[in-house]
Each structure stands twice: as C-alpha cells, then as structure tokens.
Amino acid sequence: MSEKATETAAAVGLETVALTRSFGGVRAVDEATVTFRDGRINALIGPNGSGKTTFFNCVTGMIKPNSGSVLFRGKEITGRAPHRIARGGIGRSFQLCRIFPRMTVLENLLVAVRTDGLRQLLAPSRDARAIERARGLLVRVGLDHLENAEAGAISYGQQKLLELAGVLMSDPDTIMLDEPAGGVNPSLIGRIGALVRELNAEGKTFLIVEHNMEMVMSLSDHVVVFDRGRPIAEGPPSVVREDPRVLEAYLGV
Amino acid sequence: MPNASDTEERTVEGTAGRSAGGFTPPGWVRNATLVVGAALVLLFPELVPNAYVLSAGVIVACYACTATAWSFMGGFTGYVSLGHAAFFGLGAYGTGLLIRDLSLQPFLAWLLAGLIVLVVTVPVGIAALRVRGASFVIVSISFVLILLLVFQAWEDFTGGANGLNVPRPFADLYRPDHHRIFYYLFVALLAVMLLTWWVIDRSRFGAGLKAVREDEDKAEALGVPTRDYKLAAYLISATFTALAGGLYALWFGDLDPIFQFSILLGAYMVLMALLGGARNLFGPLVGAVVVGTALEYFKLEFGDTQLHLVTTAALLGIVVLFMPDGIIPAAGALLRRLGPRQASIREVTAEELLARNERRAAAGGAGAPEGASRDAPDGASGGAGEPDSESEGGR
Numbered sequence: 001m002s003e004k005a006t007e008t009a010a011a012v013g014l015e016t017v018a019l020t021r022s023f024g025g026v027r028a029v030d031e032a033t034v035t036f037r038d039g040r041i042n043a044l045i046g047p048n049g050s051g052k053t054t055f056f057n058c059v060t061g062m063i064k065p066n067s068g069s070v071l072f073r074g075k076e077i078t079g080r081a082p083h084r085i086a087r088g089g090i091g092r093s094f095q096l097c098r099i100f101p102r103m104t105v106l107e108n109l110l111v112a113v114r115t116d117g118l119r120q121l122l123a124p125s126r127d128a129r130a131i132e133r134a135r136g137l138l139v140r141v142g143l144d145h146l147e148n149a150e151a152g153a154i155s156y157g158q159q160k161l162l163e164l165a166g167v168l169m170s171d172p173d174t175i176m177l178d179e180p181a182g183g184v185n186p187s188l189i190g191r192i193g194a195l196v197r198e199l200n201a202e203g204k205t206f207l208i209v210e211h212n213m214e215m216v217m218s219l220s221d222h223v224v225v226f227d228r229g230r231p232i233a234e235g236p237p238s239v240v241r242e243d244p245r246v247l248e249a250y251l252g253v
Numbered sequence: 254m255p256n257a258s259d260t261e262e263r264t265v266e267g268t269a270g271r272s273a274g275g276f277t278p279p280g281w282v283r284n285a286t287l288v289v290g291a292a293l294v295l296l297f298p299e300l301v302p303n304a305y306v307l308s309a310g311v312i313v314a315c316y317a318c319t320a321t322a323w324s325f326m327g328g329f330t331g332y333v334s335l336g337h338a339a340f341f342g343l344g345a346y347g348t349g350l351l352i353r354d355l356s357l358q359p360f361l362a363w364l365l366a367g368l369i370v371l372v373v374t375v376p377v378g379i380a381a382l383r384v385r386g387a388s389f390v391i392v393s394i395s396f397v398l399i400l401l402l403v404f405q406a407w408e409d410f411t412g413g414a415n416g417l418n419v420p421r422p423f424a425d426l427y428r429p430d431h432h433r434i435f436y437y438l439f440v441a442l443l444a445v446m447l448l449t450w451w452v453i454d455r456s457r458f459g460a461g462l463k464a465v466r467e468d469e470d471k472a473e474a475l476g477v478p479t480r481d482y483k484l485a486a487y488l489i490s491a492t493f494t495a496l497a498g499g500l501y502a503l504w505f506g507d508l509d510p511i512f513q514f515s516i517l518l519g520a521y522m523v524l525m526a527l528l529g530g531a532r533n534l535f536g537p538l539v540g541a542v543v544v545g546t547a548l549e550y551f552k553l554e555f556g557d558t559q560l561h562l563v564t565t566a567a568l569l570g571i572v573v574l575f576m577p578d579g580i581i582p583a584a585g586a587l588l589r590r591l592g593p594r595q596a597s598i599r600e601v602t603a604e605e606l607l608a609r610n611e612r613r614a615a616a617g618g619a620g621a622p623e624g625a626s627r628d629a630p631d632g633a634s635g636g637a638g639e640p641d642s643e644s645e646g647g648r
Contacts, residue, residue: 004509009402042579047309055533060474061473062470062473081473081478081480082470082473083473083474083475083476083477083478084478086473086475086476087476090472091474091475094471094474098471099467099468099471100463100464100468100471100472102461103464103467104469107460107463110457110460110477111460111461111462111463111464111477112476113457114476115457115461120457121456121457121458122452122453122457123456123457124455124456124457125455125456125459125460126455151434166475167475169475169477170476176322180561185301220436245459246359
C-alpha cells in the first residue's frame with residue numbers, strides 16, 4: 001500500500017479548487033483545494049462538523065457550492081445534476097445507509113442499471129443480463145441468499161452491504177463511501193474493508209469518510225484531514241497520524 | 254432501526270416468511286379473477302336493468318380512467334396531486350371549445366385537446382416538480398383553483414358559469430345506446446391505460462419511478478435522472494386524465510367550471526387510487542368501482558343534503574386507518590394468511606446454511622464463520638451454485 005502512496009505518477013482523479021459552501025453564516029466548506037489520485041484508497045477524516053459530508057455533497061452534486069470548482073479527471077463537473085455525476089463514474093453511499101426499503105434486494109440493484117434512449121427506458125427492468133450482473137454482486141457482498149427479501153426487512157449491516165452493491169451496480173470508477181463503518185459490528189467492518197481492498201486491486205478508486213481510525217489507518221493509501229471546512233494536512237496514514245496540526249484539530253488544543 | 258450488534262444473526266429467519274414487493278397470488282387465482290372481471294366489465298351494459306344504472310356505469314368507468322391516470326404519477330412516484338381535476342377540466346373544455354369554435358370532428362377535437370394538455374403540462378410540470386411532499390400538494394391544488402377562476406371569469410370564451418354546451422357526436426342515437434357506446438369508449442381508454450401501466454411497471458423507467466417514490470436523492474445518486482422521469486410520468490398522467498375529461502365532455506354534453514375544475518374531483522381520484530391500491534395495476538380500477546358506486550348511492554340517498562360528502566369522508570377515513578396500502582394489498586395479505594403459505598423467496602434451513610458455510614470455508618480456506626452468521630470470506634462463491642428461486646415478477 002505504501003508504495004502506491006508514494007507513487008506520484010498516478011493520474012489525478014477527483015479534485016476541487018477553492019470549493020466553498022456556506023449555510024447561513026457558517027462556511028461548512030471553506031475554499032477547499034484538494035486532489036485525489038486515481039487508483040488509491042483515499043480517506044477523508046476530521047472532527048465532527050469539519051465539513052466532510054458537505055464536501056461529499058458538493059462533489060456529488062447533491063448541493064451546489066457557492067463558489068469554487070469540482071473537477072473529475074480534468075473535466076469540470078461543478079454544479080452538474082447528481083445523476084449526471086453518477087453516470088460520469090462517481091458512485092457514492094450515504095452516511096445513514098440509504099436503500100429502497102420496499103423493493104426487494106435484487107430490485108434495489110436493478111434501479112442502478114444504466115438507461116440511455118427510449119428503447120432501453122421501456123425495456124424490462126428484469127432483463128437477463130442485468131439480473132446476472134446483480135446476482136454476481138450479491139454473491140460478492142454475501143447477500144445472494146436474500147435476493148427476494150424486502151430490503152427494509154434485512155438487518156442494518158446487510159443494508160450497508162446492499163447499498164455498496166447498489167453503488168457497484170452503477171459501475172463507477174470512483175467510489176465515495178460516507179462512514180462505511182458507522183453503526184456496524186467489528187466483523188462486518190472487517191468484511192467491508194476486505195471488499196474495498198479487493199475492489200481497489202481491481203482498479204476502483206476510493207474516497208472514504210470515516211471516523212473509525214483503525215479502519216482508516218489500515219486501509220488507506222492517502223489521508224486528507226479536514227478542519228473547519230478545509231484540508232489542514234495530507235499524506236500517507238503513518239505521516240498524518242503524527243502531524244501536530246492533526247492532533248490539535250482532534251484534541252482541540 | 255436495528256442496532257449494530259444484531260446485524261448478522263437474526264436475518265435469515267427474520268425475512269424468510271416476508272414476501273417482497275407485495276403479495277403474489279397463485280397464477281390460476283389471478284387469471285380466473287382477471288377473466289371473470291373482464292367479462293363482468295364487458296357484459297355490464299347487457300346486465301343492467303335500466304338506463305340510469307347504465308349511466309352510473311359510465312360515470313364509474315370515467316372515474317376508473319381518472320383514478321388510473323392519477324396513479325401514473327401518484328402511484329409510481331408517490332407524488333400526491335390533489336389538483337388533477339385541472340387536467341380533466343382542460344381536456345373537457347378543450348374538446349368542447351375545439352368543436353364549438355373550429356367545428357372539428359368530435360373525436361379529432363378530443364385527441365387534439367389531449368395533445369394540447371400534454372404541451373401545456375410541460376411548463377406546469379417543470380414548475381410544480383421543483384417541490385416535493387406537502388408543497389407539491391399545495392402547488393397542485395393552486396393550479397386547479399387558478400383554472401377554476403379563469404374559466405369562470407372568462408365568460409366570452411368559456412361560457413363561464415352559464416356552462417358550455419358540447420354537441421353530441423352521435424346526435425341520432427337514443428340515450429341508452431349513447432350510454433352504451435360511451436361506456437365502451439371509457440373501457441377502451443382504460444384498457445389502453447392499463448396496458449401502458451403494465452409496460453411501464455416492468456420497465457427500467459418504472460423501476461426508476463418507484464425508486465423516486467422510495468428515496469429520490471438515493472435514486473439520483475445511482476444515476477436515475479429523477480426530474481426527467483417525474484416529468485414524463487406527470488405528462489402521461491395529465492394527458493390520460495385529459496382524455497378522460499374529453500370523453501366525459503362528449504358524453505355529458507354540458508360543462509360547468511365548478512364541476513370540471515373541482516377540488517372534490519381531484520380528491521376522488523386520490524381516494525379511489527389509494528383505496529384500491531395506487532401501486533397495483535388494477536388498484537385504482539377497483540377503488541373507482543367501490544367509491545364510484547358508493548358516491549352514486551350516497552347521492553341517490555342523501556343527495557338533497559351535504560351528507561353524501563360526509564359519508565365519502567368516512568370512507569376515506571376507514572381506508573386510511575385500516576387499509577393504508579389499499580384493498581388489493583389488504584385482500585392479498587388476507588388470502589396469504591388464510592391460504593397455504595407460499596413463501597415467495599427461497600427459505601434456507603439451518604442445515605442448508607451449515608452445508609453452505611462448510612462449502613465456503615472449504616473453498617475459501619481460512620476464516621470459517623461461527624454458527625449461522627455469514628462472514629464467509631468473499632470470493633468463495635459456494636452459494637452461487639444453488640438454484641435460484643424464481644419470483645413472480647416481483648408483484
């Protein structure tokens with residue numbers, strides 16, 4: 001992992017330039033300029049209220065930034081509709097796991113099938129190829145036995161896995177996870193971590209917001225630390241951990 | 254929300270009995286019900302004792318059209334519009350005015366009016382769909398109120414409160430024959446709607462609409478262009494409602510803004526769709542038959558007073574309290590409770606699970622899971638070899 005982190009030749013994936021978003025008088029994201037390289041497992045950490053989720057929402061188009069820009073592989077995507085950003089290759093999960101509770105586990109994945117043009121729009125959603133792909137993903141996250149269960153009825157941990165499978169179904173290059181370890185038990189955290197590593201080995205880039213430091217330190221190649229809406233430090237986990245500015249932000253000295 | 258500690262254990266048993274996406278009756282029950290229902294609908298004009306009952310049948314068929322049309326929006330996307338009477342009124346007046354002012358052939362005028370409403374709905378939809386939830390309900394109501402005022406005030410053009418006479422398309426027919434023809438016209442329109450519904454319901458477009466109903470932001474994040482989808486559903490819904498309104502104009506022959514652009518009419522559509530089950534293909538139709546018949550009966554019994562509205566409200570109360578998902582899902586649940594248990598998902602017994610876990614452990618090497626939990630290492634796809642249970646199309 002560490003050799004990947006030092007590799008500076010990796011292409012620039014997602015980047016923001018002076019990204020700003022305020023709510024009332026509070027600058028949740030304050031002129032944040034960050035670069036994430038492709039092929040890495042990037043982590044975004046910081047104390048509560050440091051603007052991580054707002055940053056996520058600005059990048060994925062869920063909220064519009066007041067100023068600044070978001071670029072993906074050099075192309076400006078600032079202010080685009082979320083579905084266009086998603087189709088452009090950036091998938092995301094939500095902090096409080098969001099799934100479609102009254103659909104089956106399988107149907108949850110079929111929603112993410114790409115549709116272009118009227119013909120595909122009216123094509124059956126349960127077509128053989130889509131179902132086969134969805135089943136493959138369910139096997140992968142270990143939910144294949146629940147394919148026809150109502151998604152709202154499965155456990156929270158399983159819903160987290162389902163959400164991840166749904167994001168994978170939309171076939172993103174970059175996957176943004178908002179607190180993947182939040183509210184799940186240790187063995188599942190291990191499993192999610194293993195999945196992330198596996199997917200990364202297959203070429204997926206990750207950007208993970210997480211409070212579980214153990215997970216962040218063991219998983220990520222590159223850590224960006226946010227405080228008061230902007231990055232205050234970044235680097236490989238071993239370096240960031242020792243950074244006095246980071247300690248200060250976390251301990252509030 | 255279950256908390257973190259019980260994530261893995263209880264789930265297999267917990268969900269095995271629950272079928273997903275509603276109840277699926279056995280095939281023959283479904284088919285038999287369909288055949289009998291269709292036969293009853295088609296034979297209805299032959300079975301009725303007099304022209305009054307036949308005309309009530311036309312009204313119920315018209316209600317069924319409007320409720321089904323409403324559900325293209327309300328059922329698929331969950332956006333409750335209380336103002337769909339606007340489209341009904343526009344379709345009705347559009348048809349009438351095109352005949353009066355341009356002397357168009359009646360059914361050509363009818364189709365053209367539908368097209369006009371389709372076009373008019375584009376800006377209306379774009380504006381209305383900027384908001385969600387309760388705000389959308391208010392916007393939908395305000396639209397119908399605006400139209401009511403305009404059509405009442407613009408007397409030179411619309412006839413205002415004096416009403417608008419729409420010449421009958423079949424001038425030489427006696428009343429019962431007239432009713433019969435229009436009964437079948439409404440049924441034909443309904444059939445087109447049901448077919449459209451069926452196509453959408455199983456399509457990717459339909460899956461996207463249902464995702465909007467469940468969680469719009471999440472759908473958007475998965476790449477569903479929710480705004481376009483909602484607008485498309487709104488246009489389909491409005492146009493079908495307008496076509497029902499146009500047929501009504503041709504049948505009834507006399508329009509008054511107070512009845513055509515009525516909040517009550519929009520509320521009836523919602524009531525019927527919810528009562529039958531707005532997410533079900535035949536739900537709004539069933540709801541329309543029940544509510545439409547009840548409305549006619551209440552009017553006959555209590556029509557001199559406002560009591561018929563009170564009884565209608567009571568009906569709505571009963572539905573919301575006891576059958577929040579509507580009659581069809583409620584009946585399905587009842588059938589399921591009474592009938593032999595048909596698990597629509599594959600049940601996994603403890604033995605199967607153990608066998609699978611062992612297989613996974615053998616395939617994956619390390620990390621054999623404890624008990625029934627599913628912490629088998631990934632990549633060990635022992636479970637994939639098992640036969641997949643085929644669910645009945647989800648619904």
